[in-house]
Amino acid sequence: MLSFTIRRIMIVFPTLVLVSIVSFGVIQLQPGRFTDRYLEDPRFSPETVARLEAQLGLDRPVWEQYWRWVTGIITRGDFGFSFFANRPVTSIIGELLGWTVLIAGLTMLFSWLVAIPLGIYVATRRNGFSDAVASFFGYIGLATPDFLVALLLVALVLNLGGTNVGGLNSPQFIGAPWSWARLIDLLNHLWIPILAVGTSTIAVLMRQMRANLLDVLNADFVRTARAKGLRERTVTYRHAVRNAINPLVSLAGLSLPELINGTIIVSIVLNLPTIGPLLFQSLMAQDQFVAMTMLLFSSLFLMLGNLLADLALAWVDPRIRYD
Amino acid sequence: MRKLALTILAALLMTALAQVKVVPDYSALGIVPGTPGGTLRLVLGDTPPRFFIYGEISALIQTLTHQMFDPLVTFNLATYEIIPALAASWEVSEDGLVYTFHLRQGVTWHDGVPFSADDVVFTFEQIVTNPEARAGDAAQFTFNVDGVERKVTFAALDEHTVRMTLPVPSPVFILQIRSFPIMPKHKLLHLSVEGGAQPADINNAWPTDGPLTDIVGTGPFMMAEYVPGQLVRLVRNPNYWMVDAAGTPLPYLDMLEYLIVRGTEAQAAQFLAGNVDQLNIGGAQFPDFKSRELAGEPFRVIASVALFGATPHLAFNFNAADPELAQLFANVEFRRAMEHAVDRLRIIEDVYNGLATLPGMGTAPADVTFHEDVTGLMRMFDLEAAGAGLEALGLVDTNNDGVRNISPTRELEFSLTYGSDSRVWTDLATIIQSDFAQAGVRVHLRGVPVAQLLATGLAGDFEAIMIGFGDQPDPELRKPIWQPGGALYYWHRATQPAEPGGQPNFDAMADWERRIWEIFDQGSRMVDHEARVELYREWQRLGAEFLPVIVIAKPNSIGAVHDRVANYIFSLGVIPGYNPVPLFFISE
Numbered sequence: 087m088l089s090f091t092i093r094r095i096m097i098v099f100p101t102l103v104l105v106s107i108v109s110f111g112v113i114q115l116q117p118g119r120f121t122d123r124y125l126e127d128p129r130f131s132p133e134t135v136a137r138l139e140a141q142l143g144l145d146r147p148v149w150e151q152y153w154r155w156v157t158g159i160i161t162r163g164d165f166g167f168s169f170f171a172n173r174p175v176t177s178i179i180g181e182l183l184g185w186t187v188l189i190a191g192l193t194m195l196f197s198w199l200v201a202i203p204l205g206i207y208v209a210t211r212r213n214g215f216s217d218a219v220a221s222f223f224g225y226i227g228l229a230t231p232d233f234l235v236a237l238l239l240v241a242l243v244l245n246l247g248g249t250n251v252g253g254l255n256s257p258q259f260i261g262a263p264w265s266w267a268r269l270i271d272l273l274n275h276l277w278i279p280i281l282a283v284g285t286s287t288i289a290v291l292m293r294q295m296r297a298n299l300l301d302v303l304n305a306d307f308v309r310t311a312r313a314k315g316l317r318e319r320t321v322t323y324r325h326a327v328r329n330a331i332n333p334l335v336s337l338a339g340l341s342l343p344e345l346i347n348g349t350i351i352v353s354i355v356l357n358l359p360t361i362g363p364l365l366f367q368s369l370m371a372q373d374q375f376v377a378m379t380m381l382l383f384s385s386l387f388l389m390l391g392n393l394l395a396d397l398a399l400a401w402v403d404p405r406i407r408y409d
Numbered sequence: 410m411r412k413l414a415l416t417i418l419a420a421l422l423m424t425a426l427a428q429v430k431v432v433p434d435y436s437a438l439g440i441v442p443g444t445p446g447g448t449l450r451l452v453l454g455d456t457p458p459r460f461f462i463y464g465e466i467s468a469l470i471q472t473l474t475h476q477m478f479d480p481l482v483t484f485n486l487a488t489y490e491i492i493p494a495l496a497a498s499w500e501v502s503e504d505g506l507v508y509t510f511h512l513r514q515g516v517t518w519h520d521g522v523p524f525s526a527d528d529v530v531f532t533f534e535q536i537v538t539n540p541e542a543r544a545g546d547a548a549q550f551t552f553n554v555d556g557v558e559r560k561v562t563f564a565a566l567d568e569h570t571v572r573m574t575l576p577v578p579s580p581v582f583i584l585q586i587r588s589f590p591i592m593p594k595h596k597l598l599h600l601s602v603e604g605g606a607q608p609a610d611i612n613n614a615w616p617t618d619g620p621l622t623d624i625v626g627t628g629p630f631m632m633a634e635y636v637p638g639q640l641v642r643l644v645r646n647p648n649y650w651m652v653d654a655a656g657t658p659l660p661y662l663d664m665l666e667y668l669i670v671r672g673t674e675a676q677a678a679q680f681l682a683g684n685v686d687q688l689n690i691g692g693a694q695f696p697d698f699k700s701r702e703l704a705g706e707p708f709r710v711i712a713s714v715a716l717f718g719a720t721p722h723l724a725f726n727f728n729a730a731d732p733e734l735a736q737l738f739a740n741v742e743f744r745r746a747m748e749h750a751v752d753r754l755r756i757i758e759d760v761y762n763g764l765a766t767l768p769g770m771g772t773a774p775a776d777v778t779f780h781e782d783v784t785g786l787m788r789m790f791d792l793e794a795a796g797a798g799l800e801a802l803g804l805v806d807t808n809n810d811g812v813r814n815i816s817p818t819r820e821l822e823f824s825l826t827y828g829s830d831s832r833v834w835t836d837l838a839t840i841i842q843s844d845f846a847q848a849g850v851r852v853h854l855r856g857v858p859v860a861q862l863l864a865t866g867l868a869g870d871f872e873a874i875m876i877g878f879g880d881q882p883d884p885e886l887r888k889p890i891w892q893p894g895g896a897l898y899y900w901h902r903a904t905q906p907a908e909p910g911g912q913p914n915f916d917a918m919a920d921w922e923r924r925i926w927e928i929f930d931q932g933s934r935m936v937d938h939e940a941r942v943e944l945y946r947e948w949q950r951l952g953a954e955f956l957p958v959i960v961i962a963k964p965n966s967i968g969a970v971h972d973r974v975a976n977y978i979f980s981l982g983v984i985p986g987y988n989p990v991p992l993f994f995i996s997e
Contacts (some may be wrong), residue, residue: 122795137607137609140608170458171617171618172459172613172616173617173618177618177774181637181638182637182638237674240678243682244678244681244682247683249682249683251675251678251679251681251682252670252675252678252679253639253668253670253679253685254639255639257450257640257666257668257684259633260636260639260640260668261636261639261640261642321695330612340445354671354672354830355672355675356675357669357670357671357672357675359637359638359639369856370858370861372858
């Protein structure tokens, strides 16, 4: 297991290199350069544009720009310069990364805590009334776009006289030292994005859990377990669920980058300081180093997510062991 | 002896008192003496790119700057006359060439350093007239005298006296000075040419991740805190030089908080939830807000005809990247035909809920001095006339697909750039796209964030675009926009100077553009008021005739403010020298 983990971690680096080359190449294919806008602007003399290009390294050949960027990351942790914000990329992303991970993590936790028990509940009461109701709401949650759910929740809060209509904190808590009050206020604001993004995830997970569990409940070994005289509860949770949950664990690994990129519109609508809107903005503004760094992080999260999913799978299912 | 000492003491005291600025009598506007204390919350539409106003053209930076910095002179909020700010008084020489400003004494920067004439000279010499300062305005201080470019010169005669010497008399010079907040020399010298840096280095001043203690002004509020992406917090300047009629030091408010909220709907939601105390809204939101007010919610909505507010216009890129389109767009007959396809009345009804009027051509209808009513010259909505105009240019639908053709293999289609995170721009773009389609012109919508709209236009990165420029009480103040070759004459970049600070490219100008250039050139120095007004009236008629851009509508100014805020005057935010916020106070 240990050697497996180490091998998987080591594979991350060459994969990231490959991803960075591909994303760098794709971004270079975009017509025009960032400095084009300055060339046309009469307030910028050609000398200033030339100096800007030299400063940003844009006058070098493409491969050299890439090499400078990669060595910068490896030796100095310098992910490049944002032309648009006139600041190092790390400073921009650093401000937003913490919140992004927190919101994504909480959403995942919430979705799982709701979807799994719900899936188990409806599978054991298959085709009953609760099954129909849960499926109905599940489909609605899946069909409604996340940002629409977010907007509807905001409208609901407003009509009920609430004040947490976006952002992370109420104004009096922004920038204030951390306290229980601030934490509660934070949760009071976060429930909208978590619910908005979580509803579709819950729907998918719940249906998946239900289907897997139904398959397992019809298997031979479950019949044997019942025949042995075990309580239904033990049969369901100790034996059936542990088998049914395998595919979902793999799903979980794939959902990590999804949560970060999939929340772009919700973040824009709810004014959350996350990196989703930043990716969108940087692509529009041809801010190449910001875009590439974001893509790099996205790939990193995907690989880490997969690794964690595989390890979790091994933990849940003793039949799975890696060498 | 004692009597002499007392007299001298009294004289000194009076001089000191005379320097303290008492607010003019605004009782006609409903202003009353207020009580100190309280926090006011406003919105900022996006993260500011930096905190230095001259480093970038950004309404976000302007909003913050006007609370933290002062210009030499400012507006009387009731009469729009020019009254003293950092300059306590000034004289103009007989020939109109020499302006001597006597600066207010006892003013300090937020860090305690005394304000002096050196700061004023530094601001104008090193920043404002620096051709590479991205939001500077060197052109305002350069006059073309018989073909020679002559500049205004600045000198500090002593610690509290600044002299500005003009090459020719300029009747609006005092009005222009209002636009330039004064910057601290001791904090910015190292980024200036005088301090040994390159001219463009000044644009790097005061990034958002730099030390906030660098940002010092003389204004009513000081920079206190910046939470990235969420909030800018300003606190009261306890040493501000302005007092109210009762002698209470201004501002009344202890704290000013700007919540960073993107999108008009999100801002409206925050206002209705009580997280924001004042919000400027548009006609589209007026019915909802007004009905809530009438249902008893604790705020009021005030709509008025606007002078300053932004007038949206539609511009075609005379120098579009595509040569066929460029040729078409530069053709006045094409623009005239397309004007027939812009349904202004419907836009006023549907987008602004009737809270807008037909626009002027570069002036606001409320500007009674300079406004020329060109609605008679405007081409009104008439799809048949639009079709006829396009056909006369040879643009006929040869392959019967509903879209006219430029050539047998090429359809008449182009992109329309608009502000995607704004309800108003989105609605405007949609209406124009659908009406143009009925005229046989296919338009592809291309959204960019509102914060990037102007930069996109200035870079020429568009085919057709919609942008809004504000109006001013004197057209001279809008010269960079409407004078061909100006820094903001973005739809015909070929007319702009090859080098920053150089001569415009006259060869690229059409005859009517040449005439407009002359009008602005003469108007900037004409002393005879009547003749000057007549010149600008001619400009507006030429504009309606030859359509540099197609102006769309003049929206009303609508402000919503919670009842707890007293002394509210419609707050224009970005208008330089127009800062009513120090008069607001909280009364619960």
